[in-house]
Amino acid sequence: MKHEMNLLPVHVTQKKDKNGPKRKGWLMVVGSFLGVFLLYGVLLFLDGSCQNDLTQIEELIKSKSDYQIIYTNLNSQKALLEHRLSLLAAVNAGKDMPVNALAEINQARPEGIKLSSFRFDDGLLCISGETQNNAEILEFKEKLSQVECFKVINMVNTNKKKEAVMDKNQVKEDIWDFTFDIQMVEV
Structure with missing residues (x-):
C-alpha cells in the first residue's frame, strides 16, 4: 500500500445558498411589518x-x-x-366744588372788585377783597345770591380802608375792604 500525501493547501469552499438573499428580504419585510x-x-x-x-x-x-x-x-x-x-x-362729588365756586364768583364779580383771598372749608367759602366803591360790594352780593350753588351769603365786614390819590389831579377815592362768608349747596 502506498500512501499518498497531498501537501498542497486545500481550499474549502462553502456551498452558496441560492435562497439566501430572498430569505433576508422576507425577514426584513416581516420584521418591518411586525414593528409597524x-x-x-x-x-x-x-x-x-x-x-x-x-x-x-x-x-x-x-x-x-x-x-x-x-x-x-x-x-x-x-x-x-x-x-x-x-x-x-x-x-368725588364734592371735589369739584371749590373750582366751580371760584368760576361762579369770577363770573359774578363786577369789574372794580379785586379779590384778595379765597378759603374753602367743609362747604363754607370765605372770600375777601377790595373795591373803590361801596355800591359795588352790594352789587357783588346781589349777583352772588342769584347763583344756584350758593345757599347763604353773609357779609362779615365792610371797612373803609384808606383814601388813595388816583391821579395827578389829586382826586382822592376811598378803598373798601369786604369779607363774605358763603355757604355752599352740597351736590
Whole structure:
C-alpha cells in the first residue's frame, strides 16, 4: 500500500445558498411589518388612555355645579359694582366744588372788585377783597345770591380802608375792604 500525501493547501469552499438573499428580504419585510404593527398597537393603547382621561374630565366638568355659580353670581356682582360706582361718585362729588365756586364768583364779580383771598372749608367759602366803591360790594352780593350753588351769603365786614390819590389831579377815592362768608349747596 502506498500512501499518498497531498501537501498542497486545500481550499474549502462553502456551498452558496441560492435562497439566501430572498430569505433576508422576507425577514426584513416581516420584521418591518411586525414593528409597524407593534408601534400601531402602542399608539392605539395611548390614544385609548387619553380618550378615557378626557371623558373623565368632561364628566367631572358636567357634574360640577361650581362652574354655574359664576353665571348666577353675575347679577349680584353687577349690583355690587353699580353700588361701588355710586359710592365713588358720591365721594368725588364734592371735589369739584371749590373750582366751580371760584368760576361762579369770577363770573359774578363786577369789574372794580379785586379779590384778595379765597378759603374753602367743609362747604363754607370765605372770600375777601377790595373795591373803590361801596355800591359795588352790594352789587357783588346781589349777583352772588342769584347763583344756584350758593345757599347763604353773609357779609362779615365792610371797612373803609384808606383814601388813595388816583391821579395827578389829586382826586382822592376811598378803598373798601369786604369779607363774605358763603355757604355752599352740597351736590
